[in-house]
Amino acid sequence: MPPRTALSTPLRAWRCPQCTNRAFSITARAQAVGPEHPRYLPIQEPPQQTLPDRKFIKGRLPVPRDIFVGARGQDKSEDAWLEKAIQTPQRQSTAKAGSREEWKAKMSEMRRENLRAGLKSLRIRRTRDEDRRRERSERRQREHEELVSRPEREDERLTAPSHGLDLETLYKGDVTDPTRTARLEQKRLNLQAQTEKSQDERLSALNTLYLRARSFIVTPQQLDKAVDEAFGTTENPVSFVNVEQRDVGSVWAYGRPEKVQDMLNRANRVGGRSAMSASGSAGYSSINKERIRKIAEVLTEGKIAS
Template sequence: MASRPLVLRTQRAYICPSCHNHQRHLTTTARLSAISPESPRYIDIPTPPQQTSTPTKRIKGVLPVPRDVMARRTPASISASIRDRTTPHEPTSPKERFEAHMTSLRKTNLRTAAEALHVRRTAAEKETQQRSRASRRERDAALLAPEHFADRLTAPTLDASVAAELARYERKAALPDPAREKRLVKARKRVARTEEGLKARRADALHTLYMNARTFVVDEQGLNRAIDEAFGTVDEPHNFGGDMPSLWSKGAPPKINEMALGMAGLGRSALQRDVELGQMEVLKDRVRRMAEGVTGGKMDP
């Protein structure tokens, strides 16, 4: 009896009966039922391809400002320090060979450093000058550039008088005064009239002074004569329009306080002394006022 052929069967994985209908096959299209409405991918929005940008390389540190190598030393001294020997010398010992090697290395480094510093400084100065000239050109171009059409079209419409006033304010000019010349002519005429009046009054005053100079009191005899003419002499005093002599010819009359002191029992000598002092003060005041009236000047009391 022939045997049956052996059939190999693969065992399938267990699938839940409730999930059997939701099984998805291999596909690239997402089903709406697989993405919830809360997900940002619920609505398919095309995205641009990834943009590649070259990252900026960070340069650590800053080079110092190149110094002027010729500030303290002359080119001749630098050339003398880096020049080679005029006569060749072959070292004979290891120490001399080492020193010769170090000397050559020092000269090479000094020469290279001086050249590099000079190149760097020249390049830095040239770049600074170019930047300054470019900035100056941009500034001059901006200052001398005509008005942009957008500014001209959007500028507010101003009255001619307002525009002229704004232009005058920008120029810091004076206010317009059409009647200035007429006012100046009137002012000059007014000043001329005032000057003429002052000149005439000054000439009249000078002439009056000249005419009255003959009666000026310039010495003691003239003063005594003027006093006698005004008040008379002791023998013939002036009565000032009356028959009786003047009340003040013998001094001031007694005051109320003097009479009260006399009634209070003061001595007659003290009362007489006060009366004499009062008469002297009155006489001094009269002489001072008379001298002021005659001479026309103020005198000290």
């Protein structure tokens, strides 16, 4: 086998066609148009209408006639017109049974009855339809008049582009207010009443503070006296001693502490045996004293020391 000859042109390295031919833009070539093109922005378009157009009919259809109006303007559904239009034979039929003449007489009578019943039923149906149509029209008319005459809502009036306000006066002048004088007078009375109420409360608080300040400790001598009364002196200290039980160092030497119910009865002045038992023999006098003190406070409009 003879040796292969050298190639005239050198071989190039293999490259991937997908990587080589890939464009730098992700936009399709069909959409790669300039900003001046109408299809620069992709907008969804509705599908084309495939329904055929309505067929054009030449000429003009006649106006349907009124089947109840006769030639002379009479109403065909009335009994007078029916009696004239549907005339019964004056002479009695003498046709044999089962003959053609008998069959023709029966058919004529059936046509007369069908015409009378058909006109009557059509008149009833037409009257019913007209009544329904009139009621529907009147109802819609009433609804329309109600909507038209309904006052404008406040939010619509304030947010409407044309509100009818005088902007020149609103921006540069005073807005006319017919109730301004009455409102200012009412506000002045309210302020005066609130001021008087605050002043009365302040005076009552000052009076109460003055009465309660009698027991305040403000000097060293008063402090020493209060300490001696609570704990005693060095020579005679306060001790909890029960003479009967010889119990030393217990607060129970002065008796049992007061119950919560006893304090509630004394605070609420509950009438009955509980209040009397809590106050002891002097229950009535203490209750009357407290009542008289409250009455005097109401009359003098000030606090009184108990």
